[in-house]
Amino acid sequence: MKNIEVNGMERSIPKEVGDVQQLLHHLGLDNRILIVELNRQILNKEAYDHPIQDRDQIEIIHFVGGG
Incomplete structure (x- = not known):
């Protein structure tokens, strides 16, 4: 297991989750429009193959429609 932080909360993820x-x-969340920040750096969608390491900090913002 890897221990990471997602949106300010500690999470354990399987080692198979590599990027x-x-x-x-x-x-x-793979079919949503998102902004992903990895260790305080915003990633372009083309960089989603970036590896995840133990203790990484990830922020995920997804948009919700409504009116």
């Missing part, structure tokens, strides 16, 4: 795209899939 940001896999994390989004693991969290059920």
Whole structure:
């Protein structure tokens, strides 16, 4: 297991979750419009293959429609 922080909360994720795209899939967010910040750096969608390390800090913002 890897221990990371997602949106300010500690989480344990399986070691098989190796990059940001896999994390989004693991969290059920891979089909949403998102902004992802990894260790205080905003990632472009093309960089979602960036590896996740133990103790990384990740912020995920997703948009919700409504009116």
